[in-house]
Amino acid sequence: MPGNNPAMLQNSDVFDCDAVIYDLEDAVSVTEKDAARTLVAQFLSAMKKQPPMEIVVRINGLDTEYWEKDLEAVVSDKIDSIMLPKAQVRYLKQLDEALSEIERKKGMKKHVAVLPIIELAASVMEIDDIVKAPRVNGVLLGAEDLSSDLEVARTKKGNEILYPRMKLAYACAAYKIDSIDTPFTDTNDNEGLADDCAFAANLGFTSKAAIHPNQVPVINSVFVPTAKNIEWALRVEEATRINAEKGLGVFSLDGKMVDKPVMERARKILVKARKYNLIQEDKQ
Amino acid sequence: MKNALNRYVPEGYVPFESASAYKNKERKLIAPKKTSEGYETLGSISDMFDRLQIKDGMTLSFHHHLRNGDFVLNMVCEEIKRRGLKNMKLAPSSVFPGNAILAELIENENVTKLYTDYVNGPVADAICAGKLKELCEMHTHGGRPMAIESGALHIDVAVLGVPAVDKKGNGSGFSGQSACGSLGYAVSDLTYADKVVFVTDNIVDRIDNPQLDGKYVDYVLKVPAIGDPSGIVSGTTKITKDPVGLKIARNAAQLLDEIGLIKDGMSMQTGAGGTSLAVAYYVRNRMLEKGVKGSFASGGITGYFTDMLEEGLLDELYDVQCFDLKAVQSIGRNAAHHAMSGSKYANPFDDNVVDKLDFVILGATEIDLDFNVNVTTDSHGKIMGGSGGHSDTAHGAKVTVITTNLVKSRMPIIKEHVTTVTTPGEDVDVLVTERGIAINPRRTDLLEKLRNSRLPICTIEELLETAYGITGRPEKPAVTDVPVGVVVYRDGTVIDTIYKTK
Incomplete structure (x- = not known):
């Protein structure tokens, strides 16, 4: 300006x-x-x-x-x-x-x-x-x-x-x-x-x-991350949490391997998505 | 006397109760004028005054389709002045700065009463200065035909500029050197005035499907020109490039989508201002993305809507007034681009189009904490416009969205109380500004739909505080307590009074 x-x-x-x-x-x-x-x-x-x-x-x-x-x-x-x-x-x-x-x-x-x-x-x-x-x-x-x-x-x-x-x-x-x-x-x-x-x-x-x-x-x-990327990252986040409870650090999602770099990529997408308020959360 | 909005109503007028009060009343219709056995030809404006015996105190009416290029009202005013007539009552559907001669007639008491839907420029200044002897009655575009058909506004002579008149006296605005498209606001005058004169610069052999039926016409006067084409339509109307206006428009379109209004069969109306057109632009983009086809758009029509019609995004256009050249060209070419009368558009007692609207995008010069909107006076209390179709469409549409900058020229647009109420807050649902969106708390359905929205939704009180944070609290306008006009709601009641400025 x-x-x-x-x-x-x-x-x-x-x-x-x-x-x-x-x-x-x-x-x-x-x-x-x-x-x-x-x-x-x-x-x-x-x-x-x-x-x-x-x-x-x-x-x-x-x-x-x-x-x-x-x-x-x-x-x-x-x-x-x-x-x-x-x-x-x-x-x-x-x-x-x-x-x-x-x-x-x-x-x-x-x-x-x-x-x-x-x-x-x-x-x-x-x-x-x-x-x-x-x-x-x-x-x-x-x-x-x-x-x-x-x-x-x-x-x-x-x-x-x-x-x-x-x-x-x-x-x-x-x-x-x-x-x-x-x-x-x-x-x-x-x-x-x-x-x-x-x-x-x-x-x-x-x-x-x-x-x-x-x-x-x-x-x-x-x-900013696309809606498709956010959806994928949320699924990776959820799958990571579930598999971590089973003691699994590497797992498969949609037939593709999810390891540390993939989890990190998903994490970065979600950090950005949350920063820009792009994740739909139900407000009561 | 005070009305339901606690606004003063001068003696002799009926106070406004509510936007829906008309539903408890019966439609009142006077008999349409007796149809003529052909028309007579006049030689000049002066000849018209002689032959029709136009004299002191008579009411003459006009339409405003020739807008700021109109010569007809001015020619009649010149003759009133030349003849020194007194106490004339004029009923032009709108008055523009180009009608400055009328201000002179008001000052000299040649004209002492004015009925209109919109006025700005020197005539508005004369009214605000207290020079009009009787109160100016400011109707809505739907209220005016209602007043005429009910006899509340009796017209002695309707002097109507018509761009094309055929040998049977039929009239159309689609062609000729002064083509202006739809002549919707002239239809009630044509049907109910005691005498009707068509003033034209273009006589043709035949008009198919004329908007103005020759059977009501008593006289035709041919003049060299009824208007200046450059002032008749404003050329090409364009969407704003102002980033603030575009942000408002984007958010408005997003909101309409989130509340589920961008869907197959949708119907819409927007104004011709840059931000309103930008909303239409973003809505059109959403329609294309979603593969949605709308049913109709209505009101004053611009090239943006004719493009949407021709692209197949809309089935029909209902046009009371063409706003640009593209619309004028379209109405003569597209069968689905219909000319409609002011009554069909917005008369509360007619089977009108506004009642079928899903949403309307409107502007505001002021809006208050009760969502009442002012488009009649500025924040100094000076007349600068009028309802036009504002309060008609706000009432008819399922969702009424006001788009405006929160601050204009260092003035907050939100007030605790608007200077003048044009449209009651009960009919206003959403306010979209660049710093937030306020939903009328009455619309709990919309609030529920937007519960998880990422749009910047807040209360109107919060927006007011934001505005005050930028501008400080403005002083109240310096007006007197002397009434100079009344804002007549579409049902004929008075919603507010306009005062002489200091």
């Missing part, structure tokens, strides 16, 4: 997304930087109820004159993460120090996380270290700037970003943090968006960034 648009901020908590990114960077022109910073800070401080999603603020890059003022204004117990554009290991270290200082100064209870954006070729080469950097609990791929850095055209098919996509998905999976796929920029092409989501999910991405709220339902439909 552009940080300088009051109407958009007001409705930012209604779109059933896992996190909202309030942007102080590219969506805000240079002449609006101070207005956006003030508006986002005021909006967050006026927020009375705990919103149903995580709150992320994208600050300006550490190679600009704005980032310190951005942090000073927006870092509080109200936010969950700072999103760092054009992330590199050296910037992440610098950001960690700045955040620690602000948290100490403001007496905050919360330890603000960091979501780096991989949008430089140099960042791609540092991914293994970026995912290990302090405070990092997820990484976003920014393919528009990345393809510009590479001087290649962005395509809907996305062959030009296959390598960073795979590298990022593996690195995040290795450190059990969120891997967030690059936004799909054609807001009028929901079919293309669904295909792109499915491709990213198959590569191992856990989520995808939306550049318009209307993209959220399509993204959610791909990244």
Whole structure:
């Protein structure tokens, strides 16, 4: 959400997304930087109820004159993460120090996380270290700037970003943090968006960034477990419980062997399904 | 005097009791006008005033099918002004901003009484400023034909713009330079007015199956144009792209599915607004997914419904008014796209279509904790619309769903008490907003069906608190205690009073 648009901020908590990114960077022109910073800070401080999603603020890059003022204004117990554009290991270290200082100064209870954006070729080469950097609990791929850095055209098919996509998905999976796929920029092409989501999910991405709220339902439909998968996972869960009572760690369900990896896959599906309230439970 | 909703009712009017009170009353019908032996031709509007001896105090009626492009009401107003007539009573079925000249006539007391179903723009402003000498009576689309057929609204002369008139005096809206489709709201005026004049810009040899029967027509006047085509239909109506509106629409469609209304034989009505059309879009998708075929859609018809008809998703359309060009083209082409009268649409005493609706999707400018809905005035008490078919369809449909943003222009849409009651809460079942869905506690059947729903269901009181959390508590509108109009419920009783604004 552009940080300088009051109407958009007001409705930012209604779109059933896992996190909202309030942007102080590219969506805000240079002449609006101070207005956006003030508006986002005021909006967050006026927020009375705990919103149903995580709150992320994208600050300006550490190679600009704005980032310190951005942090000073927006870092509080109200936010969950700072999103760092054009992330590199050296910037992440610098950001960690700045955040620690602000948290100490403001007496905050919360330890603000960091979501780096991989949008430089140099960042791609540092991914293994970026995912290990302090405070990092997820990484976003920014393919528009990345393809510009590479001087290649962005395509809907996305062959030009296959390598960073795979590298990022593996690195995040290795450190059990969120891997967030690059936004799909054609807001009028929901079919293309669904295909792109499915491709990213198959590569191992856990989520995808939306550049318009209307993209959220399509993204959610791909990244949350399907009703069929949930039903299968529930059956595995039940069969596991029954067989465990008999002392069986491996058993057969529908003619297929269920062992530890299968049980683990079912467990992960159910964790996600319960998180998104997708399991029908009778309410009296 | 107060009515059953504790709203003030001015002297001389019957207070509203309940939405079903009409069931204890008998239908009252005056004799239809004597059919004419052919019609006479008029030379001009001025000639019409002379030949029909239109004079001070008479009641003239009009339909609003030419909408904001209408020239007919304006031409008559110009002549009233030119002749300096006084105390005229006008009964246009709706009034649009393009009818600004009427505001001038109200100010100068050429026109002192107005009967209409919907009004916005300068005329609404003039009424709210207290310039109309007598109370404005705001009917519903079903209540207006009921008032006309019962004699409660007596029309001296109906001046009806008709896009095509044949040599026998039959009229149709399907063709001509001013084609507007169905002329449903003109039918009662045609049948019961003392005298009927068709004003047209298109005389043809013959009209097959005309919606307006020439036997009731006394005079035909040909003019260069009865309307501006660009204002007659609003072009192509489109579903909203607003993400908040789309979320509301998605949830509304999901709710309709969960309560079992998306099924074979279903019947539906939605408005032509962007969010209502989005509900139609999501309902259509559900119908396709489930392989469901509906029986009919009704009301003001848009291209979305004609597409559904042509795709075979609906058996029939019952059209009182075409909302866009696609609908106008369809009504002349599709045998299953029927033009219907306002009485057939929604008159409580007729065998009407609204009573056969499974669900209707409606909007609201305000809704209160008793689920009463206001679509007549804004939150400052200023007239900006009217019931149209709102309270008719809300009563007829098995399930009435209101879709609206919880907060619009920094104002909460939910109030403790609405400024003006248009539709009683007893007929409103569900409120869908972007921050939650409230079910009228009277509808225990719906609450039971939605017991295990994952939709964000809460109470309307909770939604009000959420809205106040965003906007704070707004001040009450600054209106006086001087009545300027009455909201006439579909059975002829008064459901609320409209006051002069400060």
